[in-house]
Amino acid sequence: MNNVKIKSKNLNVYYGEKQALFDVNLDLNEKEVTALIGPSGCGKSTFIRCINRMNDVIDICKVSGNIEIDGVEINDKNLDVVSLRERVGMVFQKPNPFPKSIYDNISYGPKIHGKGETKSELDEIVENSLKKAALWEEVKDRLDEPGTGLSGGQQQRLCIARAISVNPEVILMDEPCSALDPIATAKIEELIDELKKTYTIVIVTHSMAQAVRVSQKTGFFHLGKLIEVGKTEKIFKNPDNKMTQDYITGRFG
Amino acid sequence: MSNEHTVKSYEEELRYLIDSVIKMGSLTESQLVDSMDAVIKVDKDSIDKIIKSDDEINKFRSKIDTQIMTLLVKRAPMAIDLRETISSLKISQDLERIGDLSKSNAKKVKPLPLDLPEELLGNLKRLGELVIKQLNDVLDSYVNKNYDKAKEVWEKDEQVDDLTYIAMESVIDFLSKDKKNLDFSTHLIFATKNLERAGDHITNIAESICYLIKGEYLKGSRPKGKVIQQ
Numbered sequence: 001m002n003n004v005k006i007k008s009k010n011l012n013v014y015y016g017e018k019q020a021l022f023d024v025n026l027d028l029n030e031k032e033v034t035a036l037i038g039p040s041g042c043g044k045s046t047f048i049r050c051i052n053r054m055n056d057v058i059d060i061c062k063v064s065g066n067i068e069i070d071g072v073e074i075n076d077k078n079l080d081v082v083s084l085r086e087r088v089g090m091v092f093q094k095p096n097p098f099p100k101s102i103y104d105n106i107s108y109g110p111k112i113h114g115k116g117e118t119k120s121e122l123d124e125i126v127e128n129s130l131k132k133a134a135l136w137e138e139v140k141d142r143l144d145e146p147g148t149g150l151s152g153g154q155q156q157r158l159c160i161a162r163a164i165s166v167n168p169e170v171i172l173m174d175e176p177c178s179a180l181d182p183i184a185t186a187k188i189e190e191l192i193d194e195l196k197k198t199y200t201i202v203i204v205t206h207s208m209a210q211a212v213r214v215s216q217k218t219g220f221f222h223l224g225k226l227i228e229v230g231k232t233e234k235i236f237k238n239p240d241n242k243m244t245q246d247y248i249t250g251r252f253g
Numbered sequence: 254m255s256n257e258h259t260v261k262s263y264e265e266e267l268r269y270l271i272d273s274v275i276k277m278g279s280l281t282e283s284q285l286v287d288s289m290d291a292v293i294k295v296d297k298d299s300i301d302k303i304i305k306s307d308d309e310i311n312k313f314r315s316k317i318d319t320q321i322m323t324l325l326v327k328r329a330p331m332a333i334d335l336r337e338t339i340s341s342l343k344i345s346q347d348l349e350r351i352g353d354l355s356k357s358n359a360k361k362v363k364p365l366p367l368d369l370p371e372e373l374l375g376n377l378k379r380l381g382e383l384v385i386k387q388l389n390d391v392l393d394s395y396v397n398k399n400y401d402k403a404k405e406v407w408e409k410d411e412q413v414d415d416l417t418y419i420a421m422e423s424v425i426d427f428l429s430k431d432k433k434n435l436d437f438s439t440h441l442i443f444a445t446k447n448l449e450r451a452g453d454h455i456t457n458i459a460e461s462i463c464y465l466i467k468g469e470y471l472k473g474s475r476p477k478g479k480v481i482q483q
Contacts, residue, residue, distance in 0.1 A: 209329055236331050238468025248331040250263060251256040 005030035005200040006051060006170065011065035013046050013055065013224075020046045022224045023065070028217075033192060033201040035215035035232065037208065038247065042221040044204045048172045051202065052088035053081050069170070086113050089163030093175040095155035097147030097162070102139050105147040105158055106130065109166040125165055132198075133161035134191050153184020160191065164199070171195065173203040177210065189214050208248055212236050220244045263328050267337060270320045274341050274348075277313035278392040281348045281355070284310065285388060285451065288355040289381035291362045292444055293374055303359035310352035317345040332468075340465040344395065347454040347461075351388065354447040354454075361440040369437075373427050376420035377445055383416055384448050387455045391462065400466045407459040407475055413452035414478025420445045 006028040013021040021043045028034045036044040046055070053074065055061040067074050074084055086109075097105050106126040107116065116122040126143070130136040135157040139150070147158050156176060163171055173192075177185040192201060192214045205211050211218050212232060219229040220241070228241040239245045246252050258264040284306045291299045321342050324330060330338050387406055394402035421442060428438040456475060463471050 208331055237335065239332055245332045246256050249334045250258050250260060250328075252259060 002029040002032050004028070005069065006202075007066075007068045007071075008047070008050070009066040009068070011047070011050060011063070011067060013043070013050065013064075014062045015058070016060040020224050021050075024226045026219055026226055026229060028200060028202055030200050031196055031198070032217060033196050033203060033215040034217045034219065035211035036202065036204045036219050036221060037206070037211050038221035038227075039252075040206075043224040044219075044221045045174050046224075047221070048090075048174060048202050048204055051170065051172055052085050052090055054090070056081060082113075086166050087168050088170040088172060089166065089168040090172040090174070091156070091159050091163055091176045094179050095152060095159050097150070097155050097158050099146065099148055101144050102130075102147050102150070102158060103143040105162050106165045109162060113166050115166065129161040129165040130158075132164055132195070133157045134187065134194070135161055151184070153180050153187060156180060156184065156188060157191065160188075160195075164195070168199065170200045170202070173201065175204055175206060178206065185210070208236065220247060222247070266320070266324055266328070267330075267334060270317065270324060270341050271337065273313060273317050273320060274344055275392070275396055277310060277317065277345055277348050278388075278395065280306065280310050280313065281352050282385070282388050282392065284352055284355045285385055288359040289378075289385065291359050292365075293378050293381070295362060295365050295367050295369060297362055300359050300362055304356055307352050307356040310349060314345050314349040317341060333465075336465045336468060340461045343461045344458050347457045351451045351454050354451045358444045358447050361444045364440055365437050370427070373423060373441070376416065376423045377441065377448075380413070380416040380420045380445065380448050383413055384452050384455070387413065387452060391455050391458045394459070395462050398462075398466055400463055403459040403462040403466070404471065407456050407463070407471060410452050410456045411476040411478040413449060416478075417445055417449040417452075418478065420448075 004027045008024050008026045011021055011024040011026075012019065024043075024047060026047070036047065038044050049055045050063060050067055051069075051074075055063060063075060065075075069084075069087070073079075098108060100108070103126055106129050107122045110116040110122060110125050116125045127136060127140075130139060135154060138154060139145075139158075147155065150158060156179075160171070160176075177188050180188065189210065192203070195201060203211075203214060205214075215232045217229065218232045218235040220227045220235065220239075220243075222243060228235065228239055228244040230240070235244065236248060239248065258267075284303060287299060287303050287306070290296065291303060321338055324338050328334070387409060390402060391406045393399070394406065424438050424441045424445065428434050460471055463469075
């Protein structure tokens with residue numbers, strides 16, 4: 001088993017009066033894919049949004065407990081959130097490319113983080129990021145065209161390329177394939193398999209089959225609590241917790 | 254399964270699959286009982302009926318295969334449902350093989366003389382009764398999802414091995430007394446061996462049931478009785 005990259009300890013999240021996460025203790029291993037499953041509103045997206053402090057942008061959101069990346073607490077008020085988000089990239093449910101060219105979509109991040117000072121350096125970052133996202137061959141001759149003109153699956157891979165362009169350590173994916181067709185989904189899943197060699201990946205998914213295919217570890221959330229976490233194979237063949245079994249076999253949801 | 258699936262038709266499809274395995278098991282058991290009866294009583298009139306009943310068992314096997322394929326495609330079962338589906342596949346395969354062995358034994362009745370000495374058949378009869386009990390017990394453990402009972406059957410196969418050895422010895426003894434017994438004695442030896450093989454399939458079923466219930470394979474190797482030289 002790989003080293004622990006991200007560690008949450010007694011993590012509680014509140015949206016105003018409503019508590020969204022209850023004492024979540026979860027270790028995420030380096031260069032592995034961890035899938036988070038559970039019914040809508042169970043807290044899995046809230047959890048991953050804690051990892052790059054996306055919840056900071058919600059005024060009524062309050063976080064207590066700890067999240068450590070490489071042993072360093074990220075909820076520290078003095079921590080530079082911009083550099084945290086450079087280390088922890090995110091891909092959302094719906095592809096959301098900037099209304100700019102394919103090239104600009106990728107080069108924007110490195111530019112604001114002070115990477116790629118010359119045109120040739122930026123060219124190299126754009127090419128490498130698109131190659132890592134398995135999109136280069138499809139777009140290399142039309143980098144000046146708008147990113148929004150690509151197909152849904154290509155747009156999502158563009159967003160993945162954009163996330164990896166700043167060379168992060170962690171990629172958070174919040175239902176990245178829910179808006180995609182089966183072929184585009186298969187391409188993203190294959191890509192995730194490749195990306196895990198370099199990055200620590202956390203994916204929220206409603207597809208059990210996808211969780212089985214892409215992840216090594218799976219956590220099941222219900223009503224804000226982490227009910228069970230373990231090796232993906234174990235969770236889907238023989239979970240310990242009855243609630244997990246009832247959820248994955250479709251006995252409630 | 255205490256809770257039911259949210260999708261009612263999924264629940265029904267799984268229930269239907271389990272029922273099919275239970276019915277196939279019951280048919281296989283009847284066929285085994287009939288074929289043992291035919292051997293012991295040298296009842297040549299029942300041979301055709303037993304051979305025909307094997308067709309029914311084979312039809313069940315095909316039906317169960319189709320049900321499993323449909324379940325896998327439609328539902329992509331997980332956890333207990335996945336284990337239930339895969340166990341059905343394995344158990345139906347073993348039941349079909351037991352059916353083949355019963356049929357094979359029924360066919361062996363044809364060349365047997367009607368006046369077989371009782372001491373020759375006594376051990377074979379005891380072996381047959383034990384194998385029938387083992388099949389009955391294992392099917393019972395499947396219906397009631399009883400792990401301990403399935404494990405007991407698995408362990409008890411040692412007795413099947415021992416009785417097979419004894420039954421074989423009595424046939425060989427009989428054979429050695431007079432070489433003209435050679436022809437039908439060979440059939441009895443094969444019939445004995447078939448029962449031992451049926452016992453092995455029953456232990457496979459017991460293993461599948463244990464995996465179905467606990468999600469873990471039985472650890473260690475099964476206790477073995479006396480081994481017959483091939």
